[in-house]
Amino acid sequence: KQWYQRRVAITAGIFSSLGAAYGTAKSGVGISAMAVMKPDLIMKSIIPVVMAGILAIYGLVVAALIIQSLYPAPKYTLFMSFCDFAAGLSVGICGLASGFAIGIVGDAGVRSTAQQPKLFVGMILILIFAEVLGLYGLIVGIILHIRITTKATS
Numbered sequence: 001k002q003w004y005q006r007r008v009a010i011t012a013g014i015f016s017s018l019g020a021a022y023g024t025a026k027s028g029v030g031i032s033a034m035a036v037m038k039p040d041l042i043m044k045s046i047i048p049v050v051m052a053g054i055l056a057i058y059g060l061v062v063a064a065l066i067i068q069s070l071y072p073a074p075k076y077t078l079f080m081s082f083c084d085f086a087a088g089l090s091v092g093i094c095g096l097a098s099g100f101a102i103g104i105v106g107d108a109g110v111r112s113t114a115q116q117p118k119l120f121v122g123m124i125l126i127l128i129f130a131e132v133l134g135l136y137g138l139i140v141g142i143i144l145h146i147r148i149t150t151k152a153t154s
Contacts, residue, residue: 009062009063009064009066009067009084009088010063010088011085011088011089011092012059012060012062012063012066012087012088012089012091012092012141013056013059013060013063013088013092014059014092015059015089015091015092015093015095015096016055016056016058016059016060016091016092016094016095016096016099016134016137017055017056017059017095018095018096018099019052019055019056019095019096019097019098019099019100019102019134020052020053020054020055020056020059020095020099021052021056021099022052022096022099022100022103023048023049023051023052023055023098023099023100023101023102023103023106024049024052024053024103025103026103026104026106026107027048027049027052027102027103027106027107027110028049029107030045030048030106030107030108030109030110030111031045031046031048031049031110033111034110034111034113034114037114037115038114041110041113041114044113044120045110045113045114047106047124047127048102048103048105048106048107048109048110048127049106051102051106051127051130051131052099052102052103052106054131054134055095055098055099055102055131055134056095058091058095058134058135058137058138059091059092059095061138062087062088062091062138062141062142062145063088065087065142065145066084066087066088066145069145069148069149079148080148083144083145083147083148084144084145084148086144087140087141087142087144087145088141090137090140090141090144091134091137091138091140091141092137093137094133094134094136094137094138094140095134095137097133097134098130098131098132098133098134098137099134101130101133102127102130102131105123105126105127105130106123106127109122109123109126109127110123
């Protein structure tokens with residue numbers, strides 16, 4: 001397994017981890033600002049940080065799938081390489097976009113929840129819709145990866 005074959009898996013990990021990091025940092029800023037006013041709501045406001053962390057797991061799953069199915073150079077065709085690259089990009093870029101959405105919604109949501117507790121359910125719903133963007137990328141990445149594993153075995 002050569003380095004050039006492994007780099008297709010790196011795209012999944014890098015971009016989804018960047019999304020998770022941004023979502024965690026941006027939501028953390030909102031939690032810190034909110035905790036000054038209402039420290040009793042800190043644990044309730046951790047939800048955006050947890051949801052952002054899940055995005056990195058999506059990238060890890062697809063990267064592990066890609067790494068586990070690499071074949072020696074003659075059997076690992078250009079088509080298989082591009083499918084793995086597309087799988088990594090789909091989960092990575094969807095994770096990045098989802099992390100941006102979770103960070104922005106999490107920051108504004110926890111600050112507004114501190115002022116008006118009735119907004120908590122709305123914030124959670126928007127966070128769920130933002131998380132689903134990353135889940136869609138995971139599903140597409142797995143479908144692309146399954147396509148090449150079935151082609152390799154046939």
